[in-house]
Amino acid sequence: EVQLVESGGGLVQPGGSLRLSCSASGFTFTTYTMHWIRQAPGKGLEYVSAIHSNGINTYYADSVKGRFTISRDNSKNTLYLQMSSLRTEDSAVYYCVKVAVLDSYWYFDLWGRGTLVTVSS
Amino acid sequence: DIVMTQSPDSLAVSLGERATINCKSSQSVFSSVNNKNSLAWYQQKPGQPPKLLIYWASTRESGVPDRFSGSGSGTDFTLTISNLQTEDVAVYYCQQHYTTRLTFGGGTKVEIK
Numbered sequence: 001e002v003q004l005v006e007s008g009g010g011l012v013q014p015g016g017s018l019r020l021s022c023s024a025s026g027f028t029f030t031t032y033t034m035h036w037i038r039q040a041p042g043k044g045l046e047y048v049s050a051i052h053s054n055g056i057n058t059y060y061a062d063s064v065k066g067r068f069t070i071s072r073d074n075s076k077n078t079l080y081l082q083m084s085s086l087r088t089e090d091s092a093v094y095y096c097v098k099v100a101v102l103d104s105y106w107y108f109d110l111w112g113r114g115t116l117v118t119v120s121s
Numbered sequence: 122d123i124v125m126t127q128s129p130d131s132l133a134v135s136l137g138e139r140a141t142i143n144c145k146s147s148q149s150v151f152s153s154v155n156n157k158n159s160l161a162w163y164q165q166k167p168g169q170p171p172k173l174l175i176y177w178a179s180t181r182e183s184g185v186p187d188r189f190s191g192s193g194s195g196t197d198f199t200l201t202i203s204n205l206q207t208e209d210v211a212v213y214y215c216q217q218h219y220t221t222r223l224t225f226g227g228g229t230k231v232e233i234k
Contacts, residue, residue, distance in 0.1 A: 044214065044225055044226070044227050044228045045163075045171065045214055045216075045225040045228075046225070047222075047223040047224065047225070050221070059221050061222075095170055095171075100173070100176065105159070105176075105218060106218040106221065106223055107159075107161035107173065107176045107216065107218050108161075108163075108171075108173060109173045109182065111170035111171055111172070112170065113169075113170055114170055
């Protein structure tokens with residue numbers, strides 16, 4: 001089955017850290033750019049970060065640059081998001097997302113069910 | 122960043138009628154490289170992740186009912202749901218992928234009147 005399954009969300013205090021994981025199956029993970037997109041409760045979608053299939057080229061939204069690090073382990077078909085210096089405004093459901101066409105054209109045909117991150121004291 | 126503005130924020134449509142959602146980008150998302158508009162539409166039902174409906178502004182994703190159609194070019198785009206069904210109740214988002222600094226519209230909530 002083609003799917004993405006996120007894990008690692010939870011409650012963390014402001015200034016804390018958390019690492020999200022996304023396990024991919026059913027497609028050739030190693031050939032697709034992968035993304036994290038988040039959605040605050042009751043709000044819209046916000047792009048967070050992306051990583052090329054080569055694991056080298058990475059992209060970040062200004063709101064998370066310098067605090068979040070995206071990575072992937074192609075041998076494990078797994079995507080990661082290391083989040084540090086967390087703020088209350090980082091509270092959201094974080095979706096792991098696959099682009100539709102290899103490393104090109106960033107529209108998304110596969111979304112995980114998301115993992116909830118709550119930043120609160 | 123390219124700002125995507127959707128309108129209306131919400132709309133209520135009778136079953137079987139047409140729903141029209143607009144999306145305007147702050148700059149053109151038309152690529153002269155491939156002569157395509159880098160604009161996608163997603164549907165998000167409560168408690169679910171978004172689902173791709175339309176890409177390249179007007180190409181329907183496999184498995185999406187043909188009552189969903191996309192149109193427009195440059196900066197102005199439209200998602201039309203013809204013959205609205207109860208299962209179409211959802212929030213709809215547009216997204217530009219013209220630049221790597223991806224942006225989404227604020228969403229349009231579609232309900233049954």
